[in-house]
Structure formats: structure tokens, C-alpha cells
Amino acid sequence: MTTRAALLRRAERHTPLLLAALVAASTWASATGALGVRSPLPRLLVLVVALASGAAAVAARRWPLVAAAAVGWLVLAAAPAAVLASWRAGVALRGRRLAAYLLGAGVVALLGVAVGVAVGGERRLTTATGANAAALFVWVVVFPLVAGLWIGARRDTLAALRDRAERVEREQEAHADRVRAEERARIAREMHDVVAHRVSLMVVHAGALEVTAAEPATVEAAALIRSTGRAALTDLREVLGVLRQRAGDGTPLPPTGLDAVDELIRESRAAGLRVDRRDEGTPGPVPGGVARTVHRVVQEGLTNVRKHAPAAAVTVRLRHLPDGIEAVVRNGPSARPGAALPGAGLGLVGLRERVELAGGRLSAGPTDDGGFLLRALVPMADLT
Structure with missing residues (x-):
């Protein structure tokens, strides 16, 4: 294994932990004013929401991340979990489920505007004015969603191309098997027409010689030639059976024991x-x-x-x-x-x-x- 492959495997193994840490840290930074609107809520509550958002980012199911995104935006005006949720929705959701996510995101955005108006101050100015609310919705929901849709479409295309390549490869293998089977059948026919015919003539002439010869040595030699020819015909039939079976005839092989x-x-x-x-x-x-x-x-x-x-x-x-x-x-x-x-x-x-x-x-x-x-x-x- 190369060093690059080892590094990629190690990175894949630690990706969920890194993603959780990134979402939690970004949520904390946003709520404390380093990256977003400073929240007046207690730091302990901010820490709980940040850690819950990080845990939801690596959850096996999708709804914990959506819930964390809604709570993070409404309580802290923190967008990291919402950005990740929108991106994953674009990658995985289609049709009615995607429309339901967009509707839910719009409802949360409107509730966020209402909360901003109620809280007032910096949060109202940043998140509750019309232009800022629209811009935040585009940056937090629309852009990640479009990026997810593009990645999902690319994955679907690659999967379709992979399936098509595998199907073409299977068809090529099946065609090659058919060609080999046809060639085996042709060889079997030629062997039967040429070799079996000649050996059969040899057996017939040896049998005639065995009957008509007068010298015992000649009779014995003719009998040996006839039995050897018959054994050769048996072996030839076995070979033809192998060829026909491999060609798809289904002809059973003759039994051969020790x-x-x-x-x-x-x-x-x-x-x-x-x-x-x-x-x-x-x-x-x-x-x-x-x-x-x-x-x-x-x-x-x-x-x-x-x-x-x-x-x-x-x-x-x-x-x-x-x-x-x-x-x-x-x-x-x-x-x-x-x-x-x-x-x-x-x-x-x-x-x-x-x-x-x-x-x-x-x-x-x-x-x-x-x-x-x-x-x-x-x-x-x-x-x-």
C-alpha cells in the first residue's frame, strides 16, 4: 500500500470525528461573536447546543441534524449545522422529500426573522431585515443545496456509467463464452467426422483380419489392434463429450473410475x-x-x-x-x-x-x- 493510500484511509477513518469537531467549533464561534451574531444566552447553553450540533452532524439518521440546524438557527442564529443539513439534503433527497425540506427550511427562516425582531439589537439588524434574511437564506440553504444536488447528480451519473461498463463487460464475456462454445462444437464435429471415421475403419479392417487370418500371431495382432481402436473410439467419445458439454450441450461425461x-x-x-x-x-x-x-x-x-x-x-x-x-x-x-x-x-x-x-x-x-x-x-x- 502506498503512503498516499494509507493517508487517505486514515483520513476517511477520522472524517466523522473531524466533521463533528468542525460543526461544534463553528457553532460555538458563531454564538460567541467570532463568526456571527453574539448570543446573550449563558455559555453553558451555547456549549450544549454546539456539542449537540456536532453529534448530530455524524448521526446515522438525517433528522437529528435537521433538528440541530433548526434549534441552532432559532436559538443562537448559528448556521453551520444548517449549511451541512442543506448540503446533505441536496445529495440525498429528491422529489417530494426535497420539496418538504425546502418548505421546512423556509418556515424556520421565517421563524428566525420573528425571533430576530423579538430579540432586537444586532440580531434584528443582521437576520431580521428583508435583504439580510434573503441573503442568509441563499447562503445557508440555497447554495449548499445546489452544491449537494450537483454532487448527487454526479454520483448518479458515475454510478450509471459504472453499471453500464459492468453490463458491457458482462455482455462481452458472454459473447466470448458463446464464441468459445461454438468453436468447441465445431472442433467436436470435425473430430467426429475425420478421426472417428478413420479409427472406425481401422477397427473394422482389424476385425476382418482377425476373422480371416490363419496364423495365430496375425490373429492376435489383429485382435490387439481392434481392441486398441475400440479403446481409442471410447476415449474420443469422452473428449467429444467434454467439448459438447463445455459448448452447452449438457451431454453428461462418461464415467471414468480408477x-x-x-x-x-x-x-x-x-x-x-x-x-x-x-x-x-x-x-x-x-x-x-x-x-x-x-x-x-x-x-x-x-x-x-x-x-x-x-x-x-x-x-x-x-x-x-x-x-x-x-x-x-x-x-x-x-x-x-x-x-x-x-x-x-x-x-x-x-x-x-x-x-x-x-x-x-x-x-x-x-x-x-x-x-x-x-x-x-x-x-x-x-x-x-
């Missing part, structure tokens, strides 16, 4: 990987979003092993914590160097974004023995 990790490990073993799964902690209910994120972490880790170290031993460990799940995929060095498949290197980038959006942490890097370690901590929150 049991799907077993299916990933079974597929990887069928593809020739040596995978060992270990669980630590006490498993409990896991929200669907958390399970999907853990599933993706394990899937990405096993995919990278198949690409870059297909002959390495792999350990998949799920550690159940009170506030989350830690998923670890670790592999040793590859027994067949040079067998790695090409990759774009974007899988870990997208996975890191997904885990961080879930409020978790992800780390990935080589180990001292030449292997690779992928570790993700996913907090236990519903990420549907």
Missing part, C-alpha cells in the same frame, strides 16, 4: 510392456474429474514408455492421500536403444496444463539410472 487404470495396464502388458502396479494408502470415493485426470497421467506415462523405452520395466504407483491422489509412472532404461518412436513432445505439455488446471502439480524428467519419472499430485476435488 478401475480404468487396470485396463490401461492390461493393454500395455498385451502390447509387450513389463508393467507392475502398486497401490499405497486406503482407497476411498474418488470424484469423476479426479479419476479422469489420474487416468490421463497413467495413460500418458505408459504411452511415452511405449514410444521411447518399449523394453523397459515400468512401475505404476497410485498413492491415496487424505487430500488427493499421487500418480507415479517410472521406467528404467530401455533395453533396446534406438527403438524409440517419433513424437511431437506436446503430450506432457498438455498433461501439465490439465493437472495444474485441476489445482495439482506435475513433474517429469530423467532419472539417475537412465530411466524416466512422471509424477502428478491431483487434489481431491470434483473436477467435472
Whole structure:
């Protein structure tokens, strides 16, 4: 916080006390002749009226200040409370209430003239002659009232502009959400039209090969390709469901539990990987979003092993914590160097974004023995 902001806050905190002191001191100075007409009343009574005017200046309700203004003017011919009351009336009052205040101020001014005539002397000369009474009414009531009206109108204008800016900002955000939803829906349609079609053809041809092939190895490979393609279609439908749901379709996401990790490990073993799964902690209910994120972490880790170290031993460990799940995929060095498949290197980038959006942490890097370690901590929150 800057020094200026600190000073402004301190001033705002002490403003009510300063205002009360100013009104009380001005009322006292006016009644004792320093700023206005000297009152012949006892100083104790003047002090009581001055203190009451100061207290009314910071009262939560409006009528104590109006009463103090009327008493101060009629008893002491003191104007500070009346000036403040007129200013606040201009800021806060409108319509009939403002007209009622003006009528009441006019009645008090006429009563003040009558009191001045009755008291005589300096007070009659200052407050009860026609020209002086009119001038005092303008200075004490009209000018502060006009200033309050101007400030109130300015506040109303600023509030209207602020509301309009907020409304425009909300409309822009809604428009951006609609555009993003439309783009997601377009991507979902294109993925369905292109990718799903190609993968479906692959599954169909693999199934035909499985039926017509004579060699057991070919049949086994075709069955593996068909099951992998069907799993890819399931994953693709899940992605399309996410896109459609974010686009406002309301299509529910397919359930994905931690049991799907077993299916990933079974597929990887069928593809020739040596995978060992270990669980630590006490498993409990896991929200669907958390399970999907853990599933993706394990899937990405096993995919990278198949690409870059297909002959390495792999350990998949799920550690159940009170506030989350830690998923670890670790592999040793590859027994067949040079067998790695090409990759774009974007899988870990997208996975890191997904885990961080879930409020978790992800780390990935080589180990001292030449292997690779992928570790993700996913907090236990519903990420549907």
C-alpha cells in the first residue's frame, strides 16, 4: 500500500470525528461573536447546543441534524449545522422529500426573522431585515443545496456509467463464452467426422483380419489392434463429450473410475510392456474429474514408455492421500536403444496444463539410472 493510500484511509477513518469537531467549533464561534451574531444566552447553553450540533452532524439518521440546524438557527442564529443539513439534503433527497425540506427550511427562516425582531439589537439588524434574511437564506440553504444536488447528480451519473461498463463487460464475456462454445462444437464435429471415421475403419479392417487370418500371431495382432481402436473410439467419445458439454450441450461425461487404470495396464502388458502396479494408502470415493485426470497421467506415462523405452520395466504407483491422489509412472532404461518412436513432445505439455488446471502439480524428467519419472499430485476435488 502506498503512503498516499494509507493517508487517505486514515483520513476517511477520522472524517466523522473531524466533521463533528468542525460543526461544534463553528457553532460555538458563531454564538460567541467570532463568526456571527453574539448570543446573550449563558455559555453553558451555547456549549450544549454546539456539542449537540456536532453529534448530530455524524448521526446515522438525517433528522437529528435537521433538528440541530433548526434549534441552532432559532436559538443562537448559528448556521453551520444548517449549511451541512442543506448540503446533505441536496445529495440525498429528491422529489417530494426535497420539496418538504425546502418548505421546512423556509418556515424556520421565517421563524428566525420573528425571533430576530423579538430579540432586537444586532440580531434584528443582521437576520431580521428583508435583504439580510434573503441573503442568509441563499447562503445557508440555497447554495449548499445546489452544491449537494450537483454532487448527487454526479454520483448518479458515475454510478450509471459504472453499471453500464459492468453490463458491457458482462455482455462481452458472454459473447466470448458463446464464441468459445461454438468453436468447441465445431472442433467436436470435425473430430467426429475425420478421426472417428478413420479409427472406425481401422477397427473394422482389424476385425476382418482377425476373422480371416490363419496364423495365430496375425490373429492376435489383429485382435490387439481392434481392441486398441475400440479403446481409442471410447476415449474420443469422452473428449467429444467434454467439448459438447463445455459448448452447452449438457451431454453428461462418461464415467471414468480408477478401475480404468487396470485396463490401461492390461493393454500395455498385451502390447509387450513389463508393467507392475502398486497401490499405497486406503482407497476411498474418488470424484469423476479426479479419476479422469489420474487416468490421463497413467495413460500418458505408459504411452511415452511405449514410444521411447518399449523394453523397459515400468512401475505404476497410485498413492491415496487424505487430500488427493499421487500418480507415479517410472521406467528404467530401455533395453533396446534406438527403438524409440517419433513424437511431437506436446503430450506432457498438455498433461501439465490439465493437472495444474485441476489445482495439482506435475513433474517429469530423467532419472539417475537412465530411466524416466512422471509424477502428478491431483487434489481431491470434483473436477467435472
